[in-house]
Amino acid sequence: MTPQQIQHLTRRALLKNSAYGIGAAALSTLLTKSGLAASTARSSNEFGIINPRHLAPKANRNIHLCMAGGPSHLETFDHKPKLADMTGQPMPESFTKGQSIAQLQGNAQLKCLGPQWAFKKFGKSGQEICELFPHIGSVADELCIIRSMTTEAINHDPAHTFMNTGTTISGRPSMGSWVWYGLGAECDNLPGFVVLTSTGAAGQKQPIASRQWSSGFLPSKFAGIRLNSKGDAVYYINAPAGVSRDQQRDVIDAAEKLNRINDASAQDPEIATRIAQYEMAFKMQASVPGLMNVSDEPQNIRDMYGAKPGDGSYASNCLLARRLAERGVRFIQLYHRDWDHHGGVKDQMKLIAPEVDQPTAALITDLKMRGMLDDTLIIWGGEFGRTPMAQGNGRDHHQKAFSIFLAGGGIKGGITHGTTDDLGYNAVENITPVHDLHATMLHLLGIDHKRLTIKFQGRDFRLTDVHGNVVKEILV
Amino acid sequence: MSFRPLLLLCVLCASVVNLPAIAAEPPLPATIDFNRDVRPILSDNCFFCHGPDKNKRKADLRLDTKEGLFTPIEKTRLPAVPGHPEQSEIYKRIITPDDDERMPDPKSGKHLTDQEIAVLKKWIEQGAQFKGHWSYIKPTQHLVPSSGLAASAASVSPIDAFLLQKLQQQNLTFSKEAPKETLIRRLYLDLLGLPPTPAQVDAFLNDTSPNAYESQVDQLLANPHFGERMAIYWLDLVRFADTIGYHSDTPRDITPYRDWVINAFNTNMPFDQFTVEQLAGDLLPSATTQQKVASGYNRLLQTTEEGGAQPKEYLAKYDADRVRNYASVWMAATMGCCECHDHKFDPFTAKDFYSMAAFFADVREPGVGKREPGMPVPDDKQATELARLEAQVAATRKTLDTQTPQLSAAQQTWEMSLADYRTADWTPLTVVDVSAQSGAFPKFAADQIISITRTVPDKDVYTVRVKTNLKNITALRLDALTEKVPTKLTPAGRAADGQFVLTGFTATQGDAPIPFAAPTTSNDSPATTLWSTTAEQTKEDHYAVFETKSPIEGGNETLLTITLRFEAGKKHVLGRFKLSATTEPPPIRAIKGKELPKEIVAILKTDRAKRTAAQADKLAAHFRSITPLLDPTRAQLAKNEKSRDDFLKTVPRSLIAVAENPKTIRILPRGNWNTDNGEIVTAAVPHFLPPIGNSQSAIGNKAPRATRLDLATWTVSKENPLTARVVVNRLWKLFYGNGLSKSLEDLGSQGEWPTHPELLDYLACDFQDHNWDVKRTIRQLVTTKAYRQTSYASPELKEIDPFNRLYARQARFRLDAEFVRDNTLSVAGLLTTQIGGPSVKPYQPATHWEFLNFPTRTWVHDKGENEYRRGLYTHWQRSFLHPSLANFDAPSREECTAERPRSNTPQQALTLLNDPTYTEAARVFAQRILTEGGQDLNHRLQFAWRTALSRNPKPEELKVLTALYAKHKSQYTTDPKAAASLASAGEAPATKDLDPIELAAWTSVSRTILNLHETITRN
DSSP: HHHHHEEEEOHHHHHOOSOOOOOHHHHHHHHHHHOOOOGOOGGGOOSSSSSSSSSOOSSSEEEEETTTTOGGGGGTTOOOOOHHTTSSOOOOOOHTTTTSSTTTTTTTOOOOOOSSOOOOEEETTEEEEETTOOOHHHHHHGGGEEEEEEOOSSSSHHHHHHHHSSSTTSSOHHHHHHHHHOOEEEEEOOEEEEEEEOOOOOOOOOOOOOGGGGGTSSGGSSSSOOOOSOOOSTTTTOOOTTTHHHHHHHHHHHHHHHHHHHHHHHHOOOHHHHHHHHHHHHHHHHHHHHOOOOSOOOOOHHHHHHHOOOOHHHHHHHHHHHHHHHOOOOOEEEOOOOOOOOOHHHHHHHHHHHHHHHHHHHHHHHHTTTOOGGGGGEEEEOOOOOEEEEEEEEEEEEEEEEEEEEEEBOOTTTTTOOOOOSOOEEEESEEEEEEHHOOOHHHHHHOOTOOEEEEEEEEEEEHHHHHHHGGGBBOO | OOOOHHHHHHHHIIIIIOOOOOOOOOOOOSSSIIIIIIIIHHHHTHHHHSSOOOTTTTTTTTSSSSSHHOBBBBBBBSOOOOOOOGGGGHHHHHHHHOOTTTTSSSGTTOOEEEEEEHHHHHHHHHHHOOOOOOSSSSOOOOOOOOOOOOOGGGGGHHHHHHHHHHHHHOOOOOOBBBOHHHHHHHHHHTTTTTTOOOHHHHHHHHHTTTTTHHHOOOOOOOOSSSHHHHHHHHHHHTTTBBBSTTOOOOOOHHHOOOOHHHHHHHHTOOOOHHHHHHGGGGGGOOOOHHHHGGGGGGGGGGGBOOOTTTTTHHHHHHHHHEEEEHIIIIOOOGGGGGGGSSSSSSOOOOHHHHHHHHHTTOOOOOOOOOOOOEEEOOOHHHHHHHHHHHHHHHHHHHHOOOOOOHHHHHHHHHHHTTOOOOOOOOOEEEEEEEEEETOOEEOOTTTEEEEESSOOSSSSSEEEEEEOOEEEEEEEEEEEOOOOEEEEEOOOOSSSTOOOOOEEEEETTTHHHHOOOOOOETTOOTTTEEOOOOOOGGGGGGEEEEEEEEEEEOOEEEEEEEEEOOOSSSTTTOOOOEEEESSSSSSOOOSSSSSSHHHHHHHSSSOOOGHHHHHHHHHHHHHHHHHHHHHHHHHHHHHHHHHHHHHTTTTTTEEEOOOOOOOOEEOOGGGGOOOOOEEEEEEOOOSSSOOOOOOOOOTTTTTOOOHHHHHHHHHTTTTTTHHHHHHHHHHHHHHHHSSSSTTOOOOTTTTTOOOSSHHHHHHHHHHHHHHTTTHHHHHHTTTSSTTTOOSSSOOHHHHHTTTOOOSSSSOOOOOHHHHHHHHHHHHTTTOOOOOSSSBBBOOOOOGGTTTSSSOOOOOOOOGGGGGGGGGBBBBBSSOOOOOOHHHHHOOOOOOOOSSSOOOOOOHHHHHHHHHHHHHHHHHHHHHHHHSOOOOSHHHHHHHHHHHHSSSSOOOOHHHHHHHHHHHHHHHHHHHHHHHHHHHHHHHSSSTTTTTTTHHHHHHHHHHHTTTGGGGGGOO
């Protein structure tokens, strides 16, 4: 093979021709072996372990809008008129006996709390959505609402961990890391998995551990990178005071030259990777500020989201999510940390709905306008639901049923999947555990969830553990 | 971890670039060894359905035991017939072309390679010898192979002899020795985690004595930084961190445990003692403070304070956490699987899992909530001061406890004044439920005390439903309660000033309101409010009595609804209270001032002459506790106690294991904590390993049970096949790059068969036979010829042994996260070399803790020396580890980490380029270069290079840096403002009289050097 041929070993050629994507280190080993300077070694971002994909992909990227704290399904997507009739009456013991509940435990009497807001039918499909979400309603025909989600954990921290990693035990890879590891990313100046967070008017600030975007026992380069709205957007992204971009370049160039001198005798593929990663870092130093500078968006687009540049709001994050998607980031996760409505669920819903309603709908509309909704899978939902029983004038955590919606890449729009019982306590029809959501998400991305595995502690681990069924009914 | 398996490369070579494949299938070994060759194939492909888990086993066929392999299936077909593959069912079934018959089941996604099939065939042909899994069989001392290496065979290290034996089979031998400057740097980084100074390098280069190398090793093993270096690895295993992990991830007291670990390595505590003190230091006879600190191992797990978490669920999580960690640390076993089911590959059962949990069932651990303050761990100086302060307290207390004639006289007067004292008998009302109109969260407990938590509203109305069996209730009583924990007093009112204002108190029975008289209060509440406290009164409990205008009939679980209104605003709402009732005849009035305890009232009412001595003493003691005569002494006591408590605040504390009555441990079916029908188990080690012996002792009043101490003793007994192997395999990894079995966390069936099993066993036996002497083993590991080799390999050697499993060269790898920091600070001359002490907070991005809550927190970085401590002292926040450390693969320490990944990422580049810690270090390093590096450019570059890299620069390297220096010097000359910014990076003091332009240009040079791959690489 001639050096020219190797030069042609670009990402696309590799993706097309090889049976596997390979890591940068292996690639640079190969290049170094062939006597080619390591300058062609690319950052490892582009290569995933699943290549070609197991299945024809419907989606190429994923945006997870995580409503941290646990939104009440009864005031969002699960209309329960019978519960309204029961307000103030005792919750039938047949539902709750022996069941795990969180803060209401030990209360001698559990009473029903009817839906605090009315529901309306939206779109041609007539999807029933709470009246507080008219914008989301306006895209109802794009949405697949799942009303029969269940989870295994009832406290925030383990429930988030379960939603992200498929288990409540710490230390496993998050879904964003799995997807990045599996598919790589389509960008060489940004990480493949990005996390943004916002808080709302109710000011609850649910704690979220970085475990939620950890790479677990996957190589740590697959950990999600947090984009901050305050301070440095990415840690250490800005050169030190007194160092210009050119001077930073000089330092990196000098280090590269010295690294190459070292490599001449060491012949160490890690050196080539190191050089490539400095290149990537340097590119990020330009691309991240560019990404964050939403003032280059037309006013009408900013208005559509309701985003004010630099305010760190959920609206701004939704706009950033679109920009990240455009730039080829594989997995984008937004946390809005304001949904833990133990008290005053009526007022709190009223506060939070406008913060989330318009931007979420804008994101869907914007992607659609750009032709990107077709291959972007959007997941909206929390880590669990809330009880039909009152906690004062609020609701407690609930794991037996909650609602989410999916939209975009490969999802059948305008449908509702699964039901809960009359009081919204148990998912009863087409029950959808979190593992099934994971299996379906991976399926849409072209991955057989049983075959995206990594060996750790002697066992093949996967996102769906030993569970997971693709929810075929909701696919196009 | 950035190195993909070679297989991928081969696929690429074959399919795209058409290079010759560089790793062909190795030839079959002449003799097939069951454990080395066959077991991994069976384990990977067959055990899932034909292994230890009886619930998953299919066709009643089991291939992980001898019995299973040689017992006929359905009476006729034999799984394995020695010598006859064609008659052996397992062979027939793997070669059949019939998809329905062929194993592994094609649907499983598993597939045997031709090589694997050939191995199985040859194994049967050679007699199908079965062996139990290697790591569960006690290691035996293997004869050291005679070496073809040296004339003086006696001087050849046994380690080298074992390695050479295998190398020679491949016609290989060791690479040449690394240059001396590489060796000294390698030793410093491996043994101390710090680089040598140029002077230390020179001393070694100039030492031509025959034992120069060995004596260097001995010096480093005696250096106190050795303990720090070793501690980092151990702290990863035991998941040491400063915070609890779950949800709020709040801090806890534990740093003296880290000091204990450092000290244990420095004093070369034998590993058996090291084990026993951690698992059960508190159970040792007359346990010392340090042994108790060691027992803090049992408290290192993740815990929660999340509101609404159920203790039972979390206690189950804690049990499982402890078993997983013990099994990972001491057995390199993956027992976590057995929380839900029998292990699929190893013989561990679910019962084994819960039986192991039972060893830890005595450790006091609250299910949910704040951990207790740790045990104070004073150093010698602090202990002396503490004793002095304690003595002062004791002396004043003694005065308070001593009755004098003067006091007796005063007591008599006091007793007479109380002749008419009358107290009602109050019975708590049983709370049915309680709600707060504001949406705040009421909680109540068995003592009927109601607490209101979370949101503090401006106003609130509480509705409490209570039930009572009392008849003819004459008054209700509302207690406003403070909450006292040792470190904090929370007033009864929820406002910041601790006050509350009750604006309404009504009660109904059914729909009928109950009329009350105006309340009387214990605190002389101002008449302008129904009931309130003054600012001065917020430190005490108070109560109000509401006399009914006519008795409430009551009886037979009467339900009353009581409404408490707090509508004065200013958040003057009550946070902690209790309701009770009395049936005594009116009038019922609140007693002003302190209420006398019932017991004291009873004694007062007893005729003086009829009081027992004990009663008289009690009364006198009570009198002394309230008499104004002793107020000055009490004030003195308070002062003395405060002095002591203030001093105690400066003493580090550490959570320790405290044994209590062991909890009952049951097998939880499928790990479900919410069931109580699983079998009860007692403490026992896994059933297939040697039993624990008869050293059972009893704790508390339960039947004798095996304790943590028994477990610890068993762990380091000679019969235990695992511990020594696990430890030496991990030590090997630290100094050779891989484990002898590279699966450091799993020496079970799915782990890797060691590359040099005899060597591993030799080292394990040697470790045990020499009193578990850690330094001795490490000394052996780093004084071999193998250790001293160069890490540069010829292309041929790389091709034969790409992953260096034969050790014909040394390994080369990036430094661990903490050492990247330590190395930089050390080179810059900034490092604080203090050993031990509380955790510290170096610079960290301000937003990093943004997502922490309950409570929200801000990182305030330390100033001065604590800014420059070694990485292992950095405050370890589990949910948000310091990003600099995390970027270099430091683990969160939520679970055991036996091997950190070694990634190579853009975040690492950003950290070294831009993290203020590294920028500051570069600036200070530049100052050093200018002040210590001589006067001209070349000397300065030489100095900088040698300080950072322990070797002389090559001419072409100097050229690169010279050019950079010149360019930036001229740029900063034209932009002095930029120069001044860079020249003042960080808070470390600046050297006087340095030209900022010169300093800035040199900072570019030092930044470059500190960003080199070689600088953060152990070679």
